[in-house]
Amino acid sequence: MTTTWWLRGVRPLGGDATDVLVVDGVVAALGAEAAAQAAARDDVRVLEGAGHVLLPGLVDLHTHLREPGREDTETVASGTRAAAVGGFTAVHAMANTTPTQDTAGVVEQVWRLGRAAGWCDVHPVGAVTVGLEGERLAELGAMADSAARVRVFSDDGRCVHDPVVMRRALEYVKAFDGVVAQHAQEPRLTEGAQMHEGVVSAELGLAGWPAVAEEAVVARDVLLAEHVGSRLHVCHVSTAGSVEIVRWAKSRGIDVTAEVTPHHLLLTDESARGYDPHFKVNPPLRTQADVDAVRAGLADGTIDVVATDHAPHAREDKDCEWAAAAMGMTGLETVLSVVQQTMVDTGRMTWADVARVLSEAPARIGRVEDQGRPLAVGEPANLVVVDPAARRVVVPEEQATASRNSPLRGRELPGRVVATFLRGRATVLDGRPVDDPDRPGVAAGAAVGA
Amino acid sequence: MKHLLSVADLTREDAVRILDTAAQMAATQEREIKKLPTLRGRTVVNLFFEDSTRTRISFETAAKRLSADVINFSAKGSSVSKGESLKDTALTLQAMGADAVVIRHQASGAPHTLATAGWTRGAVVNAGDGMHQHPTQALLDAYTLRRHLVGDGGRADVYGRDLEGARVVLVGDVLHSRVARSNVGLLHTLGAEVVLVAPPTLVPVGAGAWPARVSYDLDATLAQVRPDAVMMLRVQRERMSSAGGGFFPSPLEYARRYGLDARRLAALPDHAVVLHPGPMNRGLEITADAADSPRSVIVEQVANGVAVRMAVLYLLLAGRNDGSAA
Numbered sequence: 001m002t003t004t005w006w007l008r009g010v011r012p013l014g015g016d017a018t019d020v021l022v023v024d025g026v027v028a029a030l031g032a033e034a035a036a037q038a039a040a041r042d043d044v045r046v047l048e049g050a051g052h053v054l055l056p057g058l059v060d061l062h063t064h065l066r067e068p069g070r071e072d073t074e075t076v077a078s079g080t081r082a083a084a085v086g087g088f089t090a091v092h093a094m095a096n097t098t099p100t101q102d103t104a105g106v107v108e109q110v111w112r113l114g115r116a117a118g119w120c121d122v123h124p125v126g127a128v129t130v131g132l133e134g135e136r137l138a139e140l141g142a143m144a145d146s147a148a149r150v151r152v153f154s155d156d157g158r159c160v161h162d163p164v165v166m167r168r169a170l171e172y173v174k175a176f177d178g179v180v181a182q183h184a185q186e187p188r189l190t191e192g193a194q195m196h197e198g199v200v201s202a203e204l205g206l207a208g209w210p211a212v213a214e215e216a217v218v219a220r221d222v223l224l225a226e227h228v229g230s231r232l233h234v235c236h237v238s239t240a241g242s243v244e245i246v247r248w249a250k251s252r253g254i255d256v257t258a259e260v261t262p263h264h265l266l267l268t269d270e271s272a273r274g275y276d277p278h279f280k281v282n283p284p285l286r287t288q289a290d291v292d293a294v295r296a297g298l299a300d301g302t303i304d305v306v307a308t309d310h311a312p313h314a315r316e317d318k319d320c321e322w323a324a325a326a327m328g329m330t331g332l333e334t335v336l337s338v339v340q341q342t343m344v345d346t347g348r349m350t351w352a353d354v355a356r357v358l359s360e361a362p363a364r365i366g367r368v369e370d371q372g373r374p375l376a377v378g379e380p381a382n383l384v385v386v387d388p389a390a391r392r393v394v395v396p397e398e399q400a401t402a403s404r405n406s407p408l409r410g411r412e413l414p415g416r417v418v419a420t421f422l423r424g425r426a427t428v429l430d431g432r433p434v435d436d437p438d439r440p441g442v443a444a445g446a447a448v449g450a
Numbered sequence: 451m452k453h454l455l456s457v458a459d460l461t462r463e464d465a466v467r468i469l470d471t472a473a474q475m476a477a478t479q480e481r482e483i484k485k486l487p488t489l490r491g492r493t494v495v496n497l498f499f500e501d502s503t504r505t506r507i508s509f510e511t512a513a514k515r516l517s518a519d520v521i522n523f524s525a526k527g528s529s530v531s532k533g534e535s536l537k538d539t540a541l542t543l544q545a546m547g548a549d550a551v552v553i554r555h556q557a558s559g560a561p562h563t564l565a566t567a568g569w570t571r572g573a574v575v576n577a578g579d580g581m582h583q584h585p586t587q588a589l590l591d592a593y594t595l596r597r598h599l600v601g602d603g604g605r606a607d608v609y610g611r612d613l614e615g616a617r618v619v620l621v622g623d624v625l626h627s628r629v630a631r632s633n634v635g636l637l638h639t640l641g642a643e644v645v646l647v648a649p650p651t652l653v654p655v656g657a658g659a660w661p662a663r664v665s666y667d668l669d670a671t672l673a674q675v676r677p678d679a680v681m682m683l684r685v686q687r688e689r690m691s692s693a694g695g696g697f698f699p700s701p702l703e704y705a706r707r708y709g710l711d712a713r714r715l716a717a718l719p720d721h722a723v724v725l726h727p728g729p730m731n732r733g734l735e736i737t738a739d740a741a742d743s744p745r746s747v748i749v750e751q752v753a754n755g756v757a758v759r760m761a762v763l764y765l766l767l768a769g770r771n772d773g774s775a776a
């Protein structure tokens with residue numbers, strides 16, 4: 001039995017304040033009807049909406065949960081707990097684990113760990129090639145048919161750079177309506193690359209990661225997708241040129257979708273000037289012109305989704321000189337605030353747009369049927385309540401993720417997740433994770449761990 | 451001045467003060483007894499993660515002539531590849547009471563990280579970091595240029611002077627060169643005009659923002675600019691192999707297009723000098739004719755390096771009170 005929730009005076013998609021009644025994991029009533037039904041029940045818990053914004057639970061297409069293999073930096077449990085705090089009810093767990101998520105066995109293990117943890121749904125991403133080596137297709141069909149029902153395939157961290165392998169993958173996943181999510185990085189053009197190649201890299205003496213190394217692969221892939229009639233997803237678009245190529249591809253009717261990360265919406269290569277490895281990420285932070293372009297692309301729908309590329313790392317991998325540091329930054333618990341700051345507070349997007357790019361579109365791309373749904377009666381109660389008027393300073397030590405490598409330390413950001421509901425069960429209340437020992441998943445988690 | 455990490459940290463006044471101090475140091479080095487008591491009781495650590503015997507010896511000589519205690523710490527060849535070792539090494543040196551750490555590291559920014567991460571209380575001197583900076587090299591080059599190009603060749607009249615109006619051509623592998631980056635910045639700060647000459651493959655994307663002109667044609671540049679000085683940069687032969695990046699077709703072609711030989715030397719104005727940071731690849735970027743000619747001040751650069759490094763250590767440490775000297 002889940003609690004019956006009466007969300008009083010919330011604003012669905014930022015619209016007019018109304019009431020929402022959640023019963024048995026489903027949105028049971030809205031508006032006056034919700035208030036009336038709630039008043040007639042004696043098992044209702046009330047959440048005072050106070051004008052907060054109600055969105056469908058967020059869905060991340062690009063999360064690194066690090067388990068199995070690097071449980072010192074994140075586990076499925078800690079990462080999904082962080083996701084819940086960030087407003088997520090589903091995440092796609094990237095395949096670059098150890099062992100790699102390239103078999104039905106490993107993706108099922110990750111999927112089960114997610115179920116056991118119970119913070120949000122975990123949809124494992126399957127590797128495109130065995131061991132992410134870019135040579136031989138992994139058993140994509142077996143992963144698709146497994147209990148994990150994998151639909152998104154990616155060698156993320158590496159690029160499927162061989163055009164024949166990429167073509168085969170694009171074709172093959174059509175059999176189960178899958179999608180190949182490409183980390184677009186021409187490997188020869190980026191050997192030893194440390195940061196965006198441009199004015200700042202020239203001055204800092206760091207090996208450059210040129211925009212063309214991303215754009216060349218994006219251009220090739222959209223043409224391949226057109227040729228074989230397949231679905232392509234472009235991970236973490238970071239350059240103005242990539243936005244242009246995706247825009248062109250969509251205008252031609254090519255079935256391509258694209259994502260942008262919160263850090264590429266907010267930060268530029270100027271951040272590298274202090275050689276602080278917390279700003280080292282792949283693809284690298286680009287120029288202000290690129291930031292402007294990805295914001296415009298997100299606003300006009302060229303870029304379909306915001307995905308975190310949440311990449312936890314051990315302290316020693318960031319507490320060192322730039323060249324020795326790992327690439328990547330955390331993002332689950334700050335993404336909504338970054339999107340609010342860069343897109344909503346600037347008037348570029350509405351809260352309905354936020355729901356589109358952080359919930360509806362990622363669910364659709366990942367073929368996740370019970371997420372990213374309309375806020376309507378009968379729909380699963382995957383919900384997040386956001387206080388857009390709140391302001392907070394990022395303190396990595398206070399975050400739920402097991403790692404501390406946020407690039408936003410000390411920054412003040414707008415907005416705060418007040419509550420998250422996964423199928424009617426509160427995973428976050430008053431901004432804090434609900435560590436409920438009676439949660440069904442917790443007991444199961446103990447069993448799995450044993 | 452708390453550290454010396456990049457020439458970008460130096461104002462014109464800072465730089466001239468270092469050059470003037472170096473001139474005073476050089477004067478003391480002509481005495482019979484070269485050693486000064488200035489830094490007695492201070493400890494200077496030479497922390498070299500990358501081989502460079504000549505730079506290390508230069509710093510070591512400079513520190514010893516100021517009576518500092520010198521510890522040479524070579525991390526090269528040990529199992530050190532990850533950054534944690536820089537941190538641990540720094541903490542170790544801190545525990546040993548280093549007043550200054552002279553660091554050479556293959557990673558751009560490592561001295562900056564050492565100076566700002568709280569791993570050491572000592573002054574940090576960048577002795578070359580990756581492709582980024584080598585500020586004492588630029589200072590010794592500026593010192594050498596000032597001696598030859600400013601005033602009447604005497605000593606006293608150069609005090610307080612910069613390199614206003616001097617025309618300097620830098621030739622070679624700009625892309626990988628911390629010497630080039632340091633010189634472009636410092637020469638600009640001191641008022642000189644800089645022209646970079648290199649094959650386009652060895653000019654970094656983004657160099658358009660530098661205070662220097664870029665040319666791909668050495669002969670045309672020498673004819674047009676009529677330089678007061680030509681600074682040849684070291685080119686590694688392996689840069690031509692495809693594994694090394696394939697930056698140019700062959701050493702022979704490089705030497706023909708960008709090498710300094712007797713013919714190009716003869717095309718320089720009479721007063722122009724030739725510099726090279728060393729070690730030289732004779733026959734590649736410079737021929738023996740050019741390297742050993744009377745125009746060449748390459749050997750003098752070595753001696754000036756000691757004076758400039760004495761000045762830097764003196765200015766960083768002499769006035770410094772670390773609070774623990776009770």
Ligand SMILES: [Zn+2]
Nearest residue numbers: 156157183235
């Ligand atoms: Zn990636």
